[in-house]
Amino acid sequence: xxxxxxxxxxxxxxxxxxxxxxxxxxxxxxxxxxxxxxxxxxxxxxxxxxxxxxxxxxxxxxxxxxxxxxxxxxxxxxxxxxxxxxxxxxxxxxxxxxxxxxxxxxxxxxxxxxxxxxxxxxxxxxxxxxxxxxxxxxxxxxxxxxxxxxxxxxxxxxxxxxxxxxxxxxxxxxxxxxxxxxxxxxxxxxxxxxxxxxxxxxxxxxxxxxxxxxxxxxxxxxxxxxxxxxxxxxxxxxxxxxxxxxxxxxxxxxxxxxxxxxxxxxxxxxxxxxxxxxxxxxxxxxxxxxxxxxxxxxxxxxxxxxxxxxxxxxxxxxxxxxxxxxxxxxxxxxxxxxxxxxxxxxxxxxxxxxxxxxxxxxxxxxxxxxxxxxxxxxxxxxxxxxxxxxxxxxxxxxxxxxxxxxxxxxxxxxxxxxxxxxxxxxxxxxxxxxxxxxxxxxxxxxxxxxxxxxxxxxxxxxxxxxxxxxxxxxxxxxxxxxxxxxxxxxxxxxxxxxxx
Ligand code: HEC
Ligand code: HEC
Numbered sequence: 001x002x003x004x005x006x007x008x009x010x011x012x013x014x015x016x017x018x019x020x021x022x023x024x025x026x027x028x029x030x031x032x033x034x035x036x037x038x039x040x041x042x043x044x045x046x047x048x049x050x051x052x053x054x055x056x057x058x059x060x061x062x063x064x065x066x067x068x069x070x071x072x073x074x075x076x077x078x079x080x081x082x083x084x085x086x087x088x089x090x091x092x093x094x095x096x097x098x099x100x101x102x103x104x105x106x107x108x109x110x111x112x113x114x115x116x117x118x119x120x121x122x123x124x125x126x127x128x129x130x131x132x133x134x135x136x137x138x139x140x141x142x143x144x145x146x147x148x149x150x151x152x153x154x155x156x157x158x159x160x161x162x163x164x165x166x167x168x169x170x171x172x173x174x175x176x177x178x179x180x181x182x183x184x185x186x187x188x189x190x191x192x193x194x195x196x197x198x199x200x201x202x203x204x205x206x207x208x209x210x211x212x213x214x215x216x217x218x219x220x221x222x223x224x225x226x227x228x229x230x231x232x233x234x235x236x237x238x239x240x241x242x243x244x245x246x247x248x249x250x251x252x253x254x255x256x257x258x259x260x261x262x263x264x265x266x267x268x269x270x271x272x273x274x275x276x277x278x279x280x281x282x283x284x285x286x287x288x289x290x291x292x293x294x295x296x297x298x299x300x301x302x303x304x305x306x307x308x309x310x311x312x313x314x315x316x317x318x319x320x321x322x323x324x325x326x327x328x329x330x331x332x333x334x335x336x337x338x339x340x341x342x343x344x345x346x347x348x349x350x351x352x353x354x355x356x357x358x359x360x361x362x363x364x365x366x367x368x369x370x371x372x373x374x375x376x377x378x379x380x381x382x383x384x385x386x387x388x389x390x391x392x393x394x395x396x397x398x399x400x401x402x403x404x405x406x407x408x409x410x411x412x413x414x415x416x417x418x419x420x421x422x423x424x425x426x427x428x429x430x431x432x433x434x435x436x437x438x439x440x441x442x443x444x445x446x447x448x449x450x451x452x453x454x455x456x457x458x459x460x461x462x463x464x465x466x467x468x469x470x471x472x473x474x475x476x477x478x479x480x481x482x483x484x485x486x487x488x489x490x491x492x493x494x495x496x497x498x499x500x
Contacts, residue, residue: 069249
């Protein structure tokens with residue numbers, strides 16, 4: 001490292017000397033080759049990359065009372081209709097903010113407190129077909145505070161005025177409102193708007209009998225009543241200290257249950273907890289802040305490939321994974337394999353395809369388009385893709401280089417044996433054909449790239465440099481996991497089994 005630095009200093013010194021002697025800087029013939037660090041500096045500057053997505057934002061802290069309340073809510077199965085599923089069931093801090101499963105399993109798990117690999121759906125469960133009943137991969141809740149435009153793989157929670165931080169203070173569309181129309185109850189930001197929905201999904205949290213057939217609004221009222229202690233099942237659970245938890249969390253010691261225990265406040269607190277999960281202290285950030293030895297040479301070469309367009313010999317990743325949050329928050333067709341039970345779309349019976357963004361916009365070009373996910377901590381947030389079809393980071397990176405070829409060589413053995421794959425070929429080929437059609441029409445920015453194995457390794461080294469070491473440090477993560485000192489208001493907290 002220090003050798004490399006000396007060389008840099010010498011080149012700079014020589015350049016200064018040359019231009020001083022020549023007295024005429026129009027002579028290109030004396031231009032010296034740039035060092036690797038200088039090249040990285042040039043491409044990042046050209047793409048407005050600083051390494052720090054936090055600039056200009058006010059970020060909530062986990063020590064704030066509201067975030068503490070949110071943590072208690074995030075971990076309780078009381079928000080699950082049948083008291084068997086919590087937010088944390090699929091978004092655990094020690095699983096990278098996700099569940100490490102291709103497709104999530106929410107209600108009716110064999111062991112509700114067993115999270116991650118090994119979690120399986122009960123065979124006597126509703127709609128059980130052998131595999132997971134949740135049709136998509138659970139994204140990480142870490143760093144969602146940096147999404148300003150859309151949440152969910154298909155962006156069905158979205159800011160209607162894209163310029164604001166986390167949709168704050170402006171109109172937000174949700175599944176409770178029509179496409180393009182603001183949901184008056186969406187709350188203060190995108191995370192709060194999103195937190196209104198997992199409880200409404202029968203597969204994720206609601207179950208198949210709780211408030212069955214009733215509207216989202218009445219379901220949320222039923223959950224409020226439960227936390228207020230007006231619900232028989234919670235009474236049976238033996239304890240209910242939620243009023244004290246809300247009084248502390250909302251800093252309203254005299255507030256009544258009627259005033260404080262509302263779904264708006266539940267969603268707001270869940271958002272405060274999740275928005276405090278800022279995990280951005282990665283080696284790439286340190287490198288761009290000036291520590292030239294923070295990342296390896298391979299990672300630097302990977303960064304160059306990432307930010308250089310395919311036409312210029314790069315991998316062209318920065319076009320979509322743009323900015324310091326590594327996403328344009330737009331939707332693109334990349335044709336990742338379609339596994340799982342899908343969203344009811346497609347020509348093949350049993351309609352286990354997933355049309356992605358098209359489901360919201362009804363625009364033909366959006367068929368099979370999914371949101372560009374951010375890449376912070378991406379090495380820790382597998383499996384990858386909207387349906388978790390890739391279980392290695394290398395495979396999901398290679399997919400981008402040549403989607404058709406990647407799918408032709410797709411190895412089914414990477415999936416857990418129970419993940420549904422009956423129509424994988426027909427469904428995925430439909431997406432790949434759509435990609436081809438968009439390319440022919442000049443509407444795709446995904447360009448096939450031929451990279452050597454060495455270059456793929458360099459891209460991977462770069463992606464690994466986006467991991468905040470906190471993720472591997474139990475003590476560092478502990479603040480987002482309620483310990484014995486944090487009240488468990490209903491005795492329904494998930495205590496993850498096993499090694500978590
Ligand atoms: C059964 C597993 C499961 C449970 C339980 C669950 N989620 Fe999720 N979560 C998912 C899946 C799957 C998605 C992606 C769904 C989609 O995009 O259509 C998701 C998406 C999200 C997102 C969007 C992230 C992004 O990158 O856009 C947030 C935020 C989130 N969940 C928070 C929560 C909260 C808060 C709760 C509890 C109220 C919760 N989840 C409960 C599985 C789960
Ligand atoms: C045309 C836009 C586009 C380009 C260019 C692009 N990506 Fe992506 N990327 C996406 C989209 C969209 C997804 C999500 C697809 C899905 O979920 O089905 C994605 C997913 C990923 C994922 C999985 C993330 C996760 O959390 O599941 C990784 C890793 C990734 N891209 C890396 C790269 C790399 C490395 C490059 C350059 C070789 C690249 N991408 C180029 C749009 C793009």
